[in-house]
Amino acid sequence: MKLTVGAVVKAGTSKVNKTGNWRSFRPVVNKDLCNGCGICTFFCPDSSIQITEKKSNINYDYCKGCGICAKECPQGAIKMEEERT
Amino acid sequence: MVENMELLAPGHRACPGCGTAIATRLILKATGKDVIVVTSTGCLETFTSPYGQSAWEVPWIHSLFENGAAVASGVKEALKAKGNNHTKVVVISGDGGSFDIGFGAISGMFERGHDITYICYDNEAYMNTGVQRSSSTPYAATTTTTPAGVASYGKLEPKKDMPSIALAHGIQYVATASICYPQDLIRKVKKAISINGPKYIQVHVPCCIGWGFDPSETIEVGRLAVETGLVPIYSIEKGKPMEVRKVSDRKPVEAYLKKQNRFKHLFKGEEYKEVVAQLQKICDDNFEYFGLAK
Amino acid sequence: MSKKAVIEGSMAVAEAVKACRPKVISAYPISPQTHIVEDLAKMIADKELDSTMVRVDSEFSAASVICGASATGVRAYTASSSQGLLLMTEVLFNTAGMRLPIVITGVNRTISAPITIQPDHQDTMTLRDAGLIQLYVENSQEAYATHIQAFKIAEDREILLPVMVCMDGWILTHSFEPVEIYDQELVDKFLPEYDPLYCLDPEKPITYGSYADNEVMEFRYMMQEAMERAKDKIQDVALEYKELFGEYYGGLIEEYRTEGADVIVVAMGSVLGTIKDAVDEMRENGQKVGAIKVRSYRPFPAEELYNAVKDASIIAVLDKSLSIGQGGPLATDTKAAFYNKKAPKVASFMAGLGGREVTKETIKNIVYKCKKALELNIVADMEFVDLRREII
Ligand SMILES: Cc1ncc(C[n+]2csc(CCOP(=O)(O)OP(=O)(O)O)c2C)c(N)n1
Ligand code: SF4
Ligand code: SF4
Ligand SMILES: [Mg+2]
Numbered sequence: 018m019k020l021t022v023g024a025v026v027k028a029g030t031s032k033v034n035k036t037g038n039w040r041s042f043r044p045v046v047n048k049d050l051c052n053g054c055g056i057c058t059f060f061c062p063d064s065s066i067q068i069t070e071k072k073s074n075i076n077y078d079y080c081k082g083c084g085i086c087a088k089e090c091p092q093g094a095i096k097m098e099e100e101r102t
Numbered sequence: 103m104v105e106n107m108e109l110l111a112p113g114h115r116a117c118p119g120c121g122t123a124i125a126t127r128l129i130l131k132a133t134g135k136d137v138i139v140v141t142s143t144g145c146l147e148t149f150t151s152p153y154g155q156s157a158w159e160v161p162w163i164h165s166l167f168e169n170g171a172a173v174a175s176g177v178k179e180a181l182k183a184k185g186n187n188h189t190k191v192v193v194i195s196g197d198g199g200s201f202d203i204g205f206g207a208i209s210g211m212f213e214r215g216h217d218i219t220y221i222c223y224d225n226e227a228y229m230n231t232g233v234q235r236s237s238s239t240p241y242a243a244t245t246t247t248t249p250a251g252v253a254s255y256g257k258l259e260p261k262k263d264m265p266s267i268a269l270a271h272g273i274q275y276v277a278t279a280s281i282c283y284p285q286d287l288i289r290k291v292k293k294a295i296s297i298n299g300p301k302y303i304q305v306h307v308p309c310c311i312g313w314g315f316d317p318s319e320t321i322e323v324g325r326l327a328v329e330t331g332l333v334p335i336y337s338i339e340k341g342k343p344m345e346v347r348k349v350s351d352r353k354p355v356e357a358y359l360k361k362q363n364r365f366k367h368l369f370k371g372e373e374y375k376e377v378v379a380q381l382q383k384i385c386d387d388n389f390e391y392f393g394l395a396k
Numbered sequence: 397m398s399k400k401a402v403i404e405g406s407m408a409v410a411e412a413v414k415a416c417r418p419k420v421i422s423a424y425p426i427s428p429q430t431h432i433v434e435d436l437a438k439m440i441a442d443k444e445l446d447s448t449m450v451r452v453d454s455e456f457s458a459a460s461v462i463c464g465a466s467a468t469g470v471r472a473y474t475a476s477s478s479q480g481l482l483l484m485t486e487v488l489f490n491t492a493g494m495r496l497p498i499v500i501t502g503v504n505r506t507i508s509a510p511i512t513i514q515p516d517h518q519d520t521m522t523l524r525d526a527g528l529i530q531l532y533v534e535n536s537q538e539a540y541a542t543h544i545q546a547f548k549i550a551e552d553r554e555i556l557l558p559v560m561v562c563m564d565g566w567i568l569t570h571s572f573e574p575v576e577i578y579d580q581e582l583v584d585k586f587l588p589e590y591d592p593l594y595c596l597d598p599e600k601p602i603t604y605g606s607y608a609d610n611e612v613m614e615f616r617y618m619m620q621e622a623m624e625r626a627k628d629k630i631q632d633v634a635l636e637y638k639e640l641f642g643e644y645y646g647g648l649i650e651e652y653r654t655e656g657a658d659v660i661v662v663a664m665g666s667v668l669g670t671i672k673d674a675v676d677e678m679r680e681n682g683q684k685v686g687a688i689k690v691r692s693y694r695p696f697p698a699e700e701l702y703n704a705v706k707d708a709s710i711i712a713v714l715d716k717s718l719s720i721g722q723g724g725p726l727a728t729d730t731k732a733a734f735y736n737k738k739a740p741k742v743a744s745f746m747a748g749l750g751g752r753e754v755t756k757e758t759i760k761n762i763v764y765k766c767k768k769a770l771e772l773n774i775v776a777d778m779e780f781v782d783l784r785r786e787i788i
Contacts, residue, residue: 020614022556024153024493025594028601030239031113031150031157039118042358059284060321062123064108083119084318097318136598140464148607156603163467163597164605164628165490169460176464176472179448179711183419183470189598207460210453303567 036063040082042097046073050094057095082084104288105134107159112356115149119305119317121324122146125223126194126282129305130289137190138181140174140201143167145230145309146223170195171211174218190295193220197238198228201262212271212300219294219301222264225309233312238261238334241384242377243364245312250367255377260384267337268302274302277337279343281308282324286347290337297339306333313394314363325360331385334392348396352389355382398578400551405536405568406431408500408575409475409561412543414445414453415583418473418499420465422450422458426480427513428565429503433475453587455480459487459500466496467604469595471547473498477565478505480518485526492527492619497550497590499543500528502562503569504665504716506750514751515565517665517717521693521725528625530694532664538571538645539563542691545633554625558594559760562693565664566751571746578641586640623695630692648697650689651704653679657686659766660705660740662730663714664690667747667754671714674759685763690726697734709765710741710775716748723778744778745771758782 053071065080066073073086073095087095109130116123128136139162141147147164150157165173170193178191200208200222209219220238227245228234235245241260244250248257269276274297278289287305294301308324310317328347329332332355335347358379359365368374389395403411409432413421414702421440423433439445452458453475462472476484481502491498500519506512513661520530529549533539539561546559563569594602601616608615631647652672654660661671664766668689688704688711690697705711722728727744734742748754759780769775 018154018620019228022593022618023493023604024608024611024615025494026151026154026603026606028156028161028393028603029111029159031152031155033154034113034115034155034194036113037160044649059128060124060281060494062118062120062127063114064110064112076112080317081118083320084316085119085320088318089321110747134586136597136599138468138596139406147605151603151606153606153608153611156606158603159601161601163596165460165463165494166486169456169463169487172460173464173467175450175452175457176422176461176466177468179420179450179461180465180468180470180472183465207457210457213453214450219553234450319700379662 035078036081037078040080041100042082042084043077043100044075044080044082044084044087044095045098046075047094047096048072048090052092054091057090060085060089104131109135110150111157115152116145117311117317118309119320121281121309121320122223122225125305125307125321128281128284128287129192129194129221130160132288133190133192133295135309136188137192138177140170140191140193142170142204143230144196146194146196150231154190157270163331167199169207170199170204171207171218171220175211175214175216178216186341192217192244192295193218195222197222197224197226198236201237201264209271212273215299217298219291219303221291221303221305223271223307224304225307225312227312229309229312234388240355242368242381244367245364247321255367255374264302265302273302275300275337276341277303277334278306278333279303280306280324280328280333280335281319282328283335283347285367288336315361319361323361326353326361329353330355330358331388331394332381334394336392346392346394347381349394352395355385369379398576400574400576402572402574404431404570404572405443405539405557405563406570408536408540409436409543410435410439411577412540414439414471415578415580416470416547416587417543418447420448420450420462420469420472421474422452422461423474423476424452424455424480426456426477428505428515428569429475429477429480429501431569432501432503451772456487459484459491461500462570463487463491463496466498467494467596469592469597471590475501475503477503478507478519478771481523482507485523488523488528488558490528493615495556496558497556498558499546499550500558500560501543502560503565504562505565512750515567516749516751520560521717523560524694524725527557528694529557529623529692530562531559531692532562532690533691534645534666534668535567535584536575536645539568540575541637541641541643542545544583544587545637548633549626549629552588552629553593555622555629557619557622557626562665567666582640586637590591627638627695627697646689648689648692648700649704652687652689654686654688654704656684658684658709660688660708660711661714661759662687662688662690662701662711662726664693664726665716667714667716670754671759674756676758678763679755683763693726696729696733700728702733702737702739705740707742710743710765710770712743712745712762714745714747714762718746718749727778741769741775743775746778746780747782752782
């Protein structure tokens, strides 16, 4: 890729950087417990949770495994599990 | 209405559990796409803008550490010159860039009455350079430049009261917020951008690296700051009475301090009981002054 | 087509800037820059100029405001002097690195301490590495022309670098001279509307001011290349200006009576007026003396300068700023340009610091010293001229 004049960058290009490989613990959603309240989506620093079909869905491409979602879920629907490589 | 599209793209390089990243996501949910964001040098700038990998889905500019408010003024004037009176100009900068080195530029922007929403993400130290003290660092916290030792208990001075200084400029809207109350933060940003003139919002953002706690506890720690009264959440719109977020489940300051390594030294023996009492007094005074009790 | 008026140099600059229609102007007062921005403020107040003047808290903010405005896609301008230019330094490096084509008037004044408002070139010369194109002007009419040329050079897609027009404070800004002010249509014909390569726009979001760990070397190389291209551009734009306005002040350099000259005096800025007068008198006395005005200090016209002086025996480089511990920057760069070539000897003279007057006698004395140096075959490294040794 040729460099741009003035080091200008296109919007949203960070998506090429899959931060999922930073993770040592993975959040796992228990869909039976999740009621789709969406609190986890507000607190995820990595824009990695979406509510689809009323359930929390985690994007493991980017989730860094911080564990905030698990801690903040009022239903206790998210558990952190050790990442297996 | 809250913007559904993620305007802070994933793939950025913030530490896991970064409160600043949470704040920025929430702010952009409130602003939507029709915005130009200016950020000063600091963690946010560094983790969102590696060349070729920008996390910003909105137009964004970083120039230097101390000129966010002035660059934003130029952006605003250029928009006006182009006949654009809809695009909002928002600064999102750290406490170092706001309380300290960028202070003069902010004061100038406030005084000129520019229609800009200045948001300080307040992680209470210079995190990007390795957790040095800023004038926002709370009393008695250790940082790498105010280390606790036999002759010191950390930072000897209290946190600077930026919101009051902002208010003294006679600006339209001043608010504090915390990432722990997303709806409140979003509402305040929406309110701010709807008002013409300069606005100041200070968002408390815990930093697990700089404060020393587990990344999963970012929200928990931030909530304790509010529940102890150390960080009062309020807003003042010019000409209207102050709006205060009441604390229903008040906690002693120790509950907040003990969660973080930056205050650990205060509990090693009896020596710093007085210092802890002083911190409790700051909380008590806040409860009284802001009427935090429910 | 034009009107001639006896006006201050500052007003000549303000007239030129007005004709270029910048959308955002931001400045902070410092002598001797003040009259330029005061004149522009009045033009805006009188609705002669459709622009905003952002009255800021510091020069740091002034430069930052125009950085932000330029990134948002409008033409932007500022002016400063001395301490103010130094306070802008960090922003100017940054703006150049972002390749924003702002135009700045650097009204030359000494740097403190001791503090003085007298002119020399220390302020703008200190900014020579910032990535700014620097053009030094000799008189008010050239200041007028060069500002109009500056926007055209800066905004060219092949260049995209800030241009600083450097003019001696007081000597030029505060003296009255007859100046030709051209019609707006003519200026519009010369200078098209600004069409930015990138711009902050929610419709097409981009990121300005990114963090680069691995590409800085290449970005610097690109700036160096743009500077190289600017050599042709400065020349072309000057010729285009000549075609339309009928005035020419040189491209990168201007040669004055250098034909067959043995001794050539090289300098920048308003002192050229005095030098040219001295050259005329010496020529009348049969001395083979010429002069060269370096108009473009960055990019540095190494080749043009060499070609212009290569047949002389010695050149006298007159610096009005000092890199303390080294010497005069213009002389240093000149010597570097001649290295490895068959070139005349280079004598370096430090003059005019802190506004010390440079007279025709000063110039004649310098030329005399050069001739003596040739006779004795000893050229001193650097000499302070008109130094009051008795008070040291
Ligand atoms: C003029 C200048 N001085 C110092 C620095 C070094 N520096 C870069 S970021 C930073 C601290 C930023 O602190 P803050 O604004 O609180 O943001 P944070 O990193 O905490 O998010 C410092 C000191 C700089 N870039 N520029
Ligand atoms: S673990 Fe952290 S990064 Fe991963 S989804 Fe939960 S909040 Fe987001
Ligand atoms: S140091 Fe703190 S503020 Fe900076 S990226 Fe890490 S968690 Fe966020
Ligand atoms: Mg900080």
